Structures are given as C-alpha cells and as structure tokens.
Amino acid sequence: xxxxxxxxxxxxxxxxxxxxxxxxxxxxxxxxxxxxxxxxxxxxxxxxxxxxxxxxxxxxxxxxxxxxxxxxxxxxxxxxxxxxxxxxxxxxxxxxxxxxxxxxxxxxxxxxxxxxxxxxxxxxxxxxxxxxxxxxxxxxxxxxxxxxxxxxxxxxxxxxxxxxxxxxxxxxxxxxxxxxxxxxxxxxxxxxxxxx
Numbered sequence: 636x637x638x639x640x641x642x643x644x645x646x647x648x649x650x651x652x653x654x655x656x657x658x659x660x661x662x663x664x665x666x667x668x669x670x671x672x673x674x675x676x677x678x679x680x681x682x683x684x685x686x687x688x689x690x691x692x693x694x695x696x697x698x699x700x701x702x703x704x705x706x707x708x709x710x711x712x713x714x715x716x717x718x719x720x721x722x723x724x725x726x727x728x729x730x731x732x733x734x735x736x737x738x739x740x741x742x743x744x745x746x747x748x749x750x751x752x753x754x755x756x757x758x759x760x761x762x763x764x765x766x767x768x769x770x771x772x773x774x775x776x777x778x779x780x781x782x783x784x785x786x787x788x789x790x791x792x793x794x795x796x797x798x799x800x801x802x803x804x805x806x807x808x809x810x811x812x813x814x815x816x817x818x819x820x821x822x823x824x825x826x827x828x829x830x831x
Contacts, residue, residue, distance in 0.1 A: 674698060679718075684709040693717045695741065703742075705730045715739040719767075727752055727771075743767045751776060 676698035683692075684706025692710070695717040702725035703718065714736050723745040732754035740760055744767035751757060751765060751773040758774065765776040 676700070678702075679704050679707075679723075681706045683707065686710060688712055691715045694721070695719045697721055699723055701725070703728055703747075707731070708733050711735070713737055717741040719743045719745070721745055723747060726750075732757065740764050747771045 674697060675694065678701035679694065679699050681704045684704055687710055689710050690712055692707070692713060692715070696719070699718070699721040701723065703723055705728035707713075707716070708728060708730035711734075713734065715738065717739070719741040720743070723742075724747065726749035727742065727747060729752050732752040734754070734756045737756050738759075740757075741764050743763060743765060747765075747768040748770035749772070751771060753773070760775060762775045765771055768776075
C-alpha cells in the first residue's frame with residue numbers, strides 16, 4: 636500500500652465511497668468491512684493503517700466493533716478522522732498522540748474506556764469529540780485525574796498499581812525545575828564566594 640494515491644475514504648452512513656484510490660487489495664479490505672448487507676461492520680482492519688497518504692477517514696454511523704486499530708497512527712498525513720456513532724470499545728491507542736496534522740477527530744458515541752492520550756493535538760480538540768463514551772476520562776472530556784481527586788486503583792496487598800497516573804514522572808517539568816534550582820545555586824554561590 637506504499638505510495639497509494641488515497642486522499643479520502645468515506646464509509647459514513649452505511650455508504651462506501653472513495654476518491655482517488657487504487658483498487659488491488661484495497662477493494663478486498665472494503666468488501667470485507669461491508670459484509671453481505673453493504674453496511675460496514677465488524678472490526679476495523681489493521682491494514683487500513685497502511686494508507687499513509689490518506690487525509691480524511693470517515694467511518695461514522697456504522698456498526699464497527701472491537702478496538703480502534705493502533706495502525707491508524709501510521710496515517711501521518713491524516714487531517715480528519717470520524718469514527719463516531721459505532722460500537723468501538725477499548726482504549727484510544729496511545730499511538731494517536733503521534734498525530735501532527737490532525738485537526739478534526741470525532742470518537743463520540745462509542746464504548747471507549749480509559750484515559751484520553753495526552754498530546755498537543757488532543758489538547759486542541761473539543762469535548763464533544765469524546766462525549767458519549769461512558770468510561771472515557773481525561774482532558775478535554777473531564778478534568779485531569781489528579782485535579783479531580785481520583786485515586787489510582789489498589790492491588791490486593793494495598794499498594795498502588797504501577798504505572799498509574801500518580802506514579803508517572805513528567806520529566807519535562809522536572810528537568811526545568813532541576814535546572815532552575817541548579818542555576819539559582821550557581822548564582823547564589825558565586826555571589827557568596829565573590830564577596831567573601
């Protein structure tokens with residue numbers, strides 16, 4: 636699928652259409668998604684992530700199930716993706732934080748769970764992009780877990796689960812703080828030794 640001339644894939648409202656694409660294996664992917672009734676359903680195939688030149692992906696208002704394929708993050712030119720009003724479940728792939736051109740994303744009205752990935756792109760998206768997912772949390776949908784007072788889950792022995800939100804270290808913030816303290820120490824130290 637390398638070098639594919641795709642620019643738009645639209646399977647919204649039970650219609651499969653496209654502009655500027657090669658057929659080859661592409662046709663098989665969409666035929667499998669459409670099934671016998673012509674309504675896209677089942678899992679979104681991992682292979683769809685191979686369309687690296689795709690700018691717009693609209694798979695809304697269908698009957699897709701299962702998780703969102705992490706391979707969608709391979710579509711580095713993707714500017715708009717609408718996967719709303721399906722029955723998608725699981726977490727939003729962490730790989731989605733790698734998107735750089737994504738200006739529109741709609742994952743609303745699915746069954747997604749967990750924390751929304753943190754990235755510059757996701758911080759610009761409206762709350763409505765994630766609404767209708769009962770167990771989805773994190774900005775912009777909800778306040779940050781720490782600020783909202785959520786406690787990390789406990790293991791049976793009473794200790795915190797590793798890699799919870801409270802156990803993660805934000806190295807960007809920490810390095811700035813350490814740099815400030817070291818710089819302040821050097822400045823104060825040089826003043827003390829120069830006057831002494």
